[in-house]
Amino acid sequence: MLQTWLDRLAARAADWPQTPTRKDDMPLRRDPTLRQRRLGAEMRKMREQAGLGGSQLARALGLNPTQVTQMETGRIGVSADRLRTVAAACDCRNVPLVEALAEMAVERAKGWWEEYRGVLATDFLEVAEVEGHARKLYTCTTTYIPGLLQTREYASAVFARATPMPTAQDIALRTDFRMRRQRILDDQKLPYLAFIHEAALRMQFGGPRILVDQLATLIEASTALGISIRVMPFSADTFPGSSENLTFAEGATPELDTVQMDVAHAVQFFDSPAHLASYRSVFARLEAATLTEGESRELIRSVMKEVEGRHV
Incomplete structure (x- = not known):
């Protein structure tokens, strides 16, 4: 038989x-x-x-x-x-x-990130690769502003706090790479939905002036076509999903979606049907639990003024 x-x-x-x-x-x-x-x-x-x-x-x-x-x-x-x-x-x-x-x-063209192969760790390249082929991006961050929305100074400060501390040259290289990643949002063709916990709005990397500039940039980005920023306030009675920083990248079909999770000293990717279903549920719950775009913008502005009034 x-x-x-x-x-x-x-x-x-x-x-x-x-x-x-x-x-x-x-x-x-x-x-x-x-x-x-x-x-x-x-x-x-x-x-x-x-x-x-x-x-x-x-x-x-x-x-x-x-x-x-x-x-x-x-x-x-x-x-x-x-x-x-x-x-x-x-x-x-x-x-x-x-x-x-x-x-x-049949894909043969190399992505721009391949220029950094052998120079940066593979994790950096693979994050850019996932973003570069995504049809829509969702992120959820709890400790810092999403990489695609960071200012250069904020990004450098984030990299500088790594352990062991990287050299100035490594910090500059990683920051340049992150700034280049942000170009995928420039043409406004890639829909991007960022869920940011209020804790990330208040966490300081590099001092209050850098944070104030970062929050001002975030407010400006929230008005751009194709970008939606939703804040999870401390006052919310629940926080759906993991406390890790997450990215959900939609592929050409639902089966080709990808989840990226930042963990200590590494990046993990998930694509099993069970994982994808679980994280779709997480992001759906986040969308229901977070502030509206307008409310989020007002909270970001409030935090910015508070930091500015106290420290700057």
């Missing part, structure tokens, strides 16, 4: 147009990017949802099992044709997802 099933899968896959094998047999990648690994992970999910082992899928496609493993770990690239062949063999009928993955498979 199993052999008959595998033969049927192989026949079905053969109906899809295929790129010649020599074009798919790409050199092994030493360090696949986050997006390349995500493509492979989605292919693995397809296979697992079909109830196929790696060897079974390899047999159905006429491949070596090692090739399947390499594709699923992002170690080798795949063509759009082969991606569709894998989808057919796995009986994946989610057309929007398959087409979105096919587009990922």
Whole structure:
């Protein structure tokens, strides 16, 4: 029975147009990017949802099992044709997802963040990569202003408080990188919703003058097209979700959404259906619990005047 099933899968896959094998047999990648690994992970999910082992899928496609493993770990690239062949063999009928993955498979242009590879830690690059491919961004911060909305002085002060303390050169490099990340908001094509806890409005990095300038910049940003800033006040009787700083990036399809969490000395990414569902709920609850845009702007202005009156 199993052999008959595998033969049927192989026949079905053969109906899809295929790129010649020599074009798919790409050199092994030493360090696949986050997006390349995500493509492979989605292919693995397809296979697992079909109830196929790696060897079974390899047999159905006429491949070596090692090739399947390499594709699923992002170690080798795949063509759009082969991606569709894998989808057919796995009986994946989610057309929007398959087409979105096919587009990922043919991506060749390098993102601007690749200029920093080998210079900055990979975490920095992967955060920019997620943002660069997002269709919509949500952030939730509790200890500092979101990176995409920070002033240069505030960002430098945030980096300077790291342990062990980085060199002045490293602080300048990280700050330049953060400022460049902010360009994704310049053309107003990427919708961005920032949830900021009142604690982050009051936390000082670099002193009161830097904070006042940061809050003034935040007020200005809150009026920009495509940017929505919502504050969670101390007076709120609940705080949905994690106390960690979060980013939720919408992908081309819901299955390709990504959650990023900042933890001590690292950045973590989540993309399992269970995690995505959980954090969608978190952000929905945040939207219901936070102040309106107008109320948020007034609270930010109030905190700014308070800090200015006391310290500046």
